[in-house]
Amino acid sequence: MDRQDGWLLTDLFRALGERRGESPARGVDGGEPSEASALEQLLAACDVLMSDIGEASLRAVAARALAAYGALDADGRCAFFTHITRAYDADADQVRAAFHRWEAARDAGGRGGEELVRLFDAVEPARQQLLRRMNHAPDATLALVHMRADLRGLLREHPELRPLDHDFHHLLTSWFNRGFLRMAEVTWNSPGDLHDHLLRGERVHPMAGLDELRRRLQPEDRRVYAFFHPATGDVPLIFVEVALVHGLPDTIAPLLDPGPSLDPARADTAALYSINNALDGLAGVSFGSFLIKQVIEQVGEQLPHLTRFATLSPIPGFRRWLEEQAGQDTELGALAGELGSLTGADALPDEDADRIRPRLFAALARYVALERREDGRPLDPVARFHLGNGSAAWQLNWPANSSPEAWRQSYGAMINYRYEPDQLERRHENFVRRRTVALGGPLRDALAATAAAHEAP
Structure with missing residues (x-):
């Protein structure tokens, strides 16, 4: 030995x-x-x-x-x-003593720099x-x-x-400083272990098996990018799924279901339809706008004719919020009751959807753009992520996802966040510094119309 x-x-x-x-x-x-x-x-x-x-x-x-x-x-x-x-x-007595030493140094006319360092050490x-x-x-x-x-x-x-x-x-x-991250495209020819990580890590739109994974990797109108860190080896931290489409997508099914692929030369939009943190232990560890910007740059270099970069994102906290508001707001209560009586998006007649949609969009717009946490950030976690990365809340879509989970979260509603490369930095800074929610397109117009209707005599 x-x-x-x-x-x-x-x-x-x-x-x-x-x-x-x-x-x-x-x-x-x-x-x-x-x-x-x-x-x-x-x-x-x-x-x-x-x-x-x-x-x-x-x-x-x-x-x-x-x-x-x-x-x-x-x-x-x-x-x-x-x-x-x-x-x-932390040792309470050591913290208290270190604080008093720092305070005494300050009172004596010094800056107390050395004592402040010792205080930091004691507090940890x-x-x-x-x-x-x-x-x-x-x-x-x-x-x-x-x-x-x-x-x-x-x-x-x-x-x-x-x-x-x-x-x-x-x-x-x-x-996990973002400076250590390395981005790589995942293809159908990538190692099987990496495919397994994607299958396990996909939580936004879960995959049942390799056939569904093939749909997201193999067609020429699909891209998947993963981010790696030296400490995790071949285990991805985050992966982003991209669909090349014509026009802004308003339903998720065409992006997930089997079907003919689109010639990338005919696409005008890169839709980032699924972004997953593959490691639960890194929840809340933000990599900032780095990953979104890098994906956009990579796709833009490959396909310079693309004119739009956008998401088709879930709104996971909406239904819970609406049900919480039901007892305080008569209009929202009526909307929650009407939606709650429905069994799901698949069984929703068109006439019912057309009747409900304007009131639902008004509530969704309020939830995404106006409702805030105590720190001034939006209530919805997906909104915080995309708005914090410099996007603009752009377009509401309903019904957009017929899955039971989407109905449980938001009655099947989804939202497009628009990423405009020349606006990313400004919007990011405004969100971080001033908690400004960037709005654009139909959602901005819908919110303005709702405000005007409430102000009218």
Whole structure:
């Protein structure tokens, strides 16, 4: 046995013994202590990682920690997350003392720069250092991304774990800086493992199997672009599906269903109809307008005759919002009741659609363009994403998606966000700085007409 491995095992066994309240663990030559559970091994490894351990040892101990985590069941993962949230929090006494030193330095007439640095160090939870040290293991970054996905699955029932999720988000935002991303086109000839990642990662418009994947990869009027990071190897972070079409698409079925392909030379629009974060653990880690702009630039270079770049996007929060408003607004309540009585878009007669559409579009426009969170950003998460990337909310479409999920989210309504390359930076800055929602085309006109109708005597 390598001497370094012997030292590491001794430290781990000692930590296990101390955690159990047993006598110090025997030396390596004396054999291992009684068999420990995966959770005990993991917590002991965390103790060692946070001790005075050398750089050379971090890799081996971190690998043992991640291996033990991989052996945990659901209850074990919850217990682990709960433990490190509590045990590796910021030290309140150290934070208080560091703050008083910084305040005293300021009162004495100095800027307190050095004390401010010490205050920053004290405020940072020890959990972040633990995660950084775990990241020394081989392939650890991707393992930690998956660990965060496990954590996020527990947050609804265990909101007390949100500080730990914040720590993950803080670190992953730094580790997955967009400058490290590499874009590549995915084709039908790409490796099978990459196809599998696309099948698993597609959540906007799920695919039943390879035949549906072929429809999105093989025809000449289809493109798929994926973004990769050195830490994830051949596992894509994000992928964007593009359809080359004539005119602005207003229903999703022609983009997904089998049918003849369009000669790209006849297309005038690139429709970005599905954008997926393939790794749940990177939820909320924004790559900004980088990926959208790069896809647009790539498609534009290949097909310079295209005149439009737009999405056909879901409106996932609309139905919930409308039902919440029903008790406060008589008109919205009537609309929610009428829509709720329908069974779905497939069974919707044209005359009913024509009668409902004007009121539905007025409510949709209000939801997308006017309703805001406390931070001033739109309520709808897809709207926040596209408007934050410099697009304009352009056109509402209904019925546009007959799937049960789309009916549950928005009664089958969808929206086009328009990306105009020469406007992206200005719109992005206005959204970030002033929370300005860029509007254009039919949606802008519909919102103006609704406002005028309400102002009329």
